[in-house]
Amino acid sequence: MRIAQIAPLSEAVPPKFYGGTERVVSWITEELVRQGHDVTLFASGDSETSAKLAACTPEGLRLLGYRDHTASHLAMLHQVHRRAHEFDILHFHIDLLQYPMFEDLNHKCITTMHGRLDVPDFMPVYKTFTGMPLVSISDNQREPMPPNVNWLSTIHHGLPAQNCPYSPEAKGGYLAFLGRISPEKRPDRAIEMAIRSGTPLKIAAKVDKADQKYWDEVIEPMTHHPLVEYIGEINEDQKKEFLGNALALAFPIDWPEPFGLVMIEAMSAGTPVIAFRNGSVPEVIADGVSGVLCETMDDAVAAVATVKTMSRAGVRRHFETAFTAECMVKKYVAAYEQLLSARDSVIALPGAASFAPHYGEMNGSARPAISIAAMPA
Template structure:
């Protein structure tokens, strides 16, 4: 089985610092290669994922989400991957561009890494004419509003990399982009109300991120607060594993929330609001707490001793390993390669095959 994977052109694979999608692509490509799959990755020139790679752009493209370079990247990818059995595209525009061009002579899978807003749903509906869509949570799949979803495959994490720390401190941690929807300002308020030291592991690069930090988050921080840092994986694992809890106060339908799975792999409980995929990741009262509001989240920090950190790690091993993610994708690829290639019949047949697996 020859699988071509197309990564977005914004961040190398694996990411040096921030990059959730690219971390998932890296784990998937490595895992497929380890199982004997002939996998080829189309990415950017600075990527180091240890599988055969090709690229159009030597460096990551900036600004992120620019449509013209993404379209050029995708078209070059399909030219490069013209001899594979199946293409797995992790870009937004990829299936849309390739389908219009008529480049989809093999089955195409696209993973929906983004929130399905009305504009995104319009693109996804068109992409579904040429590709099989993978949702990363049941919550995201429910928000598809009739757009056909072939499979739901939650992300996995490298359990050898994300491990519990030797000791646990009293601090709590926030990991995510410095953006209002990620809720750093709420994390600061919760930590201060609970008298906990907060570590902010966050990306601040764009003008919008800087403005949000300076105007909203920074005024809430105590005078002796640690400045936020964009951490590499090793440092992030250290901070996560030694934290009393991850505070993930999102107030939007986050499609998955990789950092929650990473925290559980480190044996660290998660405090979140029951938005998006959070209820699919956090087992309330066992691996964390799903809280109604900030006051309830503050109170939950006093109940962390009722949770067993070993249960957090066990949940990650059972449900969020990269091996499980790879196995789910191999099953999908095989189902699609066995299905007829007639319009949307292939995706429908694949869904039927997967249900019978």
């Protein structure tokens, strides 16, 4: 297939530091190329890929200091629309801006929803542009959405099996907190877990401007405890060692996490996850196998002792069965094929040239329901 991957322009693909969506786009792109597909990646010019790169900005916009990325994304989408005839599939990873511009091309478009979907500001778009085929990254992510959106499939993230070297033992013996300092990520809970259990905690996380006050007033004072070490933002290579040497990943979230990429990154290294039961967490963590699901802080503190007895080989096996890039891309290719099959079946109907399919759940066969929309050849 000829496939366009359209990435956010905030970070390079893959990102130099923090950037979960861009990292997933890289894994999808590289695995599609490995499987023999003709892939073009629309991304920032400092991206690195084995696909054809269509550079839409010189560098990732965050590192360039851009605050508002809307204009750059609109310019990229204009380029994608002009070249749309070159591709069988247009796969978007940029949330909302493509909905009106690509309404005439819904029959070859897929949008993966990478963020939280319970933001009221965005609902007018979801309710208006119902033809765009959507992929959720967890079943839980879908819950706030209107009932008539066009879900194609749920596809959990996956990463290359060799991404984090597997270690049969925790060499560092510390709890790891990785990602972003913010109230919903609850680094304060991770610190409490460490102090109450008497276990060292290392925090590798960035502080966005929006969360600076939270860091200054709440978290930074807590990092002065002798069991707590704040490392700051780390790169991809540093992250592998950071996760691989940890006793467990602390994932004490307090929000409807759409997926939680760091959970499967830890699992790939054989590192179990201590996670609060929110959002996607129960879909990702097999309780007692790849981690411990918690309801309360007492549960989380007790889990620190539990993970010491868990099989890191078992954690790794759970990752290999469900969360590799190969697993993920097989599901995306099936979704692409469903999209194309549904389109072809509608076009084949007498007098159906001006109609486009609305898709049911992916169940091995396309189930198009006819809805009025322009469908160019």
